[in-house]
Each structure stands twice: as C-alpha cells, then as structure tokens.
Amino acid sequence: MLEAWRYFYAKRGWLQRFWLNPIYECWLEEAVNAGKVEAPDYYTNRHAYNACRWVFAGRGWVDPVKEANAAKLRMDTCLSTQEAECAEQGVDWEDVQDQRVRELTKALERCQAAGLPESMAYAIAGFDANGNYAPDPALNPPARNEQ
Numbered sequence: 001m002l003e004a005w006r007y008f009y010a011k012r013g014w015l016q017r018f019w020l021n022p023i024y025e026c027w028l029e030e031a032v033n034a035g036k037v038e039a040p041d042y043y044t045n046r047h048a049y050n051a052c053r054w055v056f057a058g059r060g061w062v063d064p065v066k067e068a069n070a071a072k073l074r075m076d077t078c079l080s081t082q083e084a085e086c087a088e089q090g091v092d093w094e095d096v097q098d099q100r101v102r103e104l105t106k107a108l109e110r111c112q113a114a115g116l117p118e119s120m121a122y123a124i125a126g127f128d129a130n131g132n133y134a135p136d137p138a139l140n141p142p143a144r145n146e147q
Contacts, residue, residue, distance in 0.1 A: 005059055016054050025050045053083070058090030100125075 028050060031037040039049050061067045071088075074080035086093035104125040111121035 012054075012056055020054055021050070021052070024052060053087070055087050055092055056090060059088055 028037065028039075029042075029046075032039045032042045032049075039045075042049055071080065071085045075082060075085060081093075082096075083093040086096055104121070107121040107125040108118060111118060111124070
C-alpha cells in the first residue's frame with residue numbers, strides 16, 4: 001500500500017506542476033488584467049502571487065492513534081509542520097485552526113453563561129490554561145486500543 005501511495009503521490013506532483021499551476025497562473029493573470037482581482041505590482045511579484053499549495057484528498061489512517069502520535073512527534077521535533085500534516089489528511093491547516101478557535105470561543109461562552117470557571121472551558125475544548133492543546137483524559141477518554 002505504501003508503494004501505491006508513493007506512486008500516486010508522484011502523480012499528484014506531476015498534476016500540480018504541469019496542469020494545476022499553469023491553469024491557476026493563467027486564470028490569475030487574466031483576473032488581474034480584467035480588474036477582478038487586485039494585485040499591486042503583479043508582474044513584478046508574479047512568482048509570489050502565483051505561489052499556492054494544492055490540498056488533495058487525504059491518505060487516510062490505518063491506526064489513527066499511532067499515526068496521530070507520529071504526526072505530533074514529527075511536529076515536536078520540527079520534522080514536519082501543521083500545514084503538512086493537515087494536507088496529508090486532505091484538510092487545510094488554517095481551517096482546522098479557525099475551527100479550534102470557534103470551539104474554544106463557544107466553550108468559553110457556555111461556561112460563562114453557566115457560571116463555570118474559564119479553566120473548565122479550556123479543558124472541555126482540549127486546551128490547557130496556557131492555550132496549548134492538551135486534552136484532559138477525564139474529559140476526553142483514550143481510544144479503545146490505548147486502554
């Protein structure tokens with residue numbers, strides 16, 4: 001399965017370089033020239049304006065707990081980034097962060113309305129008091145194969 005994944009990953013790279021990027025560049029240039037997209041000094045900074053990252057469908061997980069732990073270890077040791085790890089799962093890292101902020105904000109609002117301490121909202125949303133993601137095992141029990 002890993003060999004098949006490597007093959008299709010290489011095909012995705014080809015698709016990006018020879019199909020998606022050129023089409024995006026043509027579209028953006030035409031939109032800038034037509035005045036539909038504002039891009040000051042487009043031709044001077046064309047490379048920067050055309051830089052993009054394509055997020056494809058994710059590979060999926062065989063063992064979600066082990067693979068999530070491996071992703072955390074790769075990020076903790078600076079071998080990977082949240083952007084790369086999210087892209088492997090077919091999601092945009094900014095969307096993930098925005099959703100986590102919405103979850104924490106909603107948890108804070110609910111705790112305030114119920115008269116509960118702010119620390120409870122952080123725990124419910126899976127954050128410690130410093131805003132670091134650290135789910136409380138009592139509130140977020142481990143997956144079955146970890147017990």
